[in-house]
Amino acid sequence: xxxxxxxxxxxxxxxxxxxxxxxxxxxxxxxxxxxxxxxxxxxxxxxxxxxxxxxxxxxxxxxxxxxxxxxxxxxxxxxxxxxxxxxxxxxxxxxxxxxxxxxxxxxxxx
Numbered sequence: 001x002x003x004x005x006x007x008x009x010x011x012x013x014x015x016x017x018x019x020x021x022x023x024x025x026x027x028x029x030x031x032x033x034x035x036x037x038x039x040x041x042x043x044x045x046x047x048x049x050x051x052x053x054x055x056x057x058x059x060x061x062x063x064x065x066x067x068x069x070x071x072x073x074x075x076x077x078x079x080x081x082x083x084x085x086x087x088x089x090x091x092x093x094x095x096x097x098x099x100x101x102x103x104x105x106x107x108x109x110x
Contacts, residue, residue, distance in 0.1 A: 001025075004032045012108070013041040018050035021058030030061045037065070042074050045107055049080035054088055062098055075099075079107040 002025040005016040013036045021029055036044055046062075062076070069076050079101040081089070089095045101107040 002028055004028060006032065006036070012043045012045050014045045014047055016047040016050060020053040020055075021051060021061075022053065022055040023057040026055070026057040026061050029058060030064070033061065033065060037069070037072075037074060042072075044069075044074065044076050045104070046076070046078040047080055047104065048078050048082070048085060051081065051085050054085055056092075059088065059092060059094060062094070066097060077101060077107045077110070079104050 002017060002019040002021055004018070007014045007016070015029075015032055015036070017029060017032075033044065062078075065074075065076060068074075077099045078089075080103055081100065086095070086100065089098070089100060099107070099110065101110065
């Protein structure tokens with residue numbers, strides 16, 4: 001099961017997915033990110049502290065926005081990933097394409 005909370009902190013929109021992100025629910029993540037983008041968010045932070053698992057479908061959601069966000073000047077950062085979830089990003093080389101930080105403070109400082 002996946003739940004996604006959204007908060008606004010100053011100029012940052014913080015998405016907090018909780019649970020597992022897989023093929024059956026990655027659409028939820030996609031809709032949440034698209035909604036923020038369409039509503040004019042320029043800084044999107046994804047709090048990964050409650051993500052227990054992510055499949056290639058979940059990773060694909062993040063990948064699908066990279067080019068679009070770069071063109072629009074939207075910042076996408078992920079922080080707080082558990083080691084085994086971060087490892088999935090590393091294996092696929094996504095840690096080179098997406099800004100990933102150990103915690104919220106370091107994400108905000110960049």
